[in-house]
Amino acid sequence: MQVWTTARCGAGTASCTVARMIEARELTKRYGGTTAVNALSFTVRPGVVTGFLGPNGAGKTTTLRMALGLNTPTSGSVTIGGRPFRERPRGLRHVGALLDAGDVHGGRSALAHLSALARGNAIPRRRVTEVLEEAGLAGAARRRVGGFSLGMRQRLGIAAALLGDPPVLLFDEPLNGLDPEGVLWVRGLLRRLAAEGRTVFVSSHLMSEMEHTADRLVVIGRGELIASESLADFAARGNRRSVAVRTSDPAALAALVTSAGGALEPEDDGSYTVTGLSADRVSELAFERRVLLHEVTARNSSLEQAFMELTADSAEYRSGGAR
Numbered sequence: 001m002q003v004w005t006t007a008r009c010g011a012g013t014a015s016c017t018v019a020r021m022i023e024a025r026e027l028t029k030r031y032g033g034t035t036a037v038n039a040l041s042f043t044v045r046p047g048v049v050t051g052f053l054g055p056n057g058a059g060k061t062t063t064l065r066m067a068l069g070l071n072t073p074t075s076g077s078v079t080i081g082g083r084p085f086r087e088r089p090r091g092l093r094h095v096g097a098l099l100d101a102g103d104v105h106g107g108r109s110a111l112a113h114l115s116a117l118a119r120g121n122a123i124p125r126r127r128v129t130e131v132l133e134e135a136g137l138a139g140a141a142r143r144r145v146g147g148f149s150l151g152m153r154q155r156l157g158i159a160a161a162l163l164g165d166p167p168v169l170l171f172d173e174p175l176n177g178l179d180p181e182g183v184l185w186v187r188g189l190l191r192r193l194a195a196e197g198r199t200v201f202v203s204s205h206l207m208s209e210m211e212h213t214a215d216r217l218v219v220i221g222r223g224e225l226i227a228s229e230s231l232a233d234f235a236a237r238g239n240r241r242s243v244a245v246r247t248s249d250p251a252a253l254a255a256l257v258t259s260a261g262g263a264l265e266p267e268d269d270g271s272y273t274v275t276g277l278s279a280d281r282v283s284e285l286a287f288e289r290r291v292l293l294h295e296v297t298a299r300n301s302s303l304e305q306a307f308m309e310l311t312a313d314s315a316e317y318r319s320g321g322a323r
C-alpha cells in the first residue's frame, strides 16, 4: 500500500539533502556530575537507514531528546535541516519521532490519540486511518491504549511518527516488545522510508537488530563517538585479521610473526592467536622458515563482535559473566 504523499523533494538534490540532515556538533549534555553526552559530532543523511548504537546508558536517548528539542544541550548543538528542532514550524510534518512508547494517555483510544495529534499539526484526518492500517492497529483503533501490550504501544508510537508523512524520522529502540512479525514489519518499514529519500535515524543497543537494517552506523559509548561510518567499514574495523594457529614450535613462530609486524598470543586450549597478519601470510612465513603448523584458520569477527570489542571499554553496565 502506498500511503506516502508529501515527503518527496527531488530526492538526491543538494538542497533536499541539506534540508533533511541531522547534524550534531560538539554536542554535550551534563546532568549534575554525570556527563551523558560528551562532545558528540556526527552527520545523518537522507536516503539510508542510520543505526544509532551504543550499550545501555551510552547517551542515545539523551541525544535524540536534544535533537527533538526536549532537552537543552549543555554546550554544542544538534540541528535538523540546519536549524534546532524547536525553531521548526511544521512539527510532525517535518520530523516524526518515536521516543517513549508508554508516553500516551491510557484512557484514550488509539484513534483519539492519533486524531488529536493530527488536529494539532494540521495533518489531514485520512492520515490517521492510513497509519493505523500501516501499523496493523486498524482492528484495535477504538480500544483504550491503557489496555495495549508493549508491542501494540510501540506500533502506536511508530504510527504517530509516520502521521505527518515527515521527511525526517527518529526512532528510539523501535523493536522493543515487538513480536517476530512486528520486527520484520519495522525492518521493512525503515528500509522503505529510507528508499523514499527520507532521513531515518534509529537507535538500538543491539547490533543484531541493526545489521540487517542499517546502511550506516553512529556508534557511541559513555556519551562519546566511537564510529560514524558504513556498516561495511565498521565490520572491517572489528575484523582484526585474527588467525588461529597450532604449532609445536611457538617460540620460532612468535619470532617470525613479530618480525613481520604481527603479534602472537597463547590461548587456553593450547592454540595461538595471531593478529596483524593474514592467514596466507602466516602460512607463507612458516613455510619459508620451516616452522611446522598443525592448523591455520582465519577468524572473521562478526559485526556483533566488532561492536562488543569497540564498546567494551565504554559499556557502563556489564553482567558478571561478560568477558
Ligand SMILES: Nc1ncnc2c1ncn2[C@@H]1O[C@H](COP(=O)(O)OP(=O)(O)OP(=O)(O)O)[C@@H](O)[C@H]1O
Pocket: 031, 034, 035, 036, 054, 055, 056, 057, 058, 059, 060, 061, 062, 063, 204, 205
Ligand atoms: N534526566 C536525567 N538525569 C540524570 N541522569 C540522566 C538523565 N537522563 C539520562 N541520564 C544519564 O545519562 C546517561 C545516558 O542515558 P541515556 O538514557 O541517554 O542512555 P541510552 O544510550 O539511551 O541507554 P539505554 O540503551 O539503556 O536506553 C546515563 O548514565 C543516564 O543515567
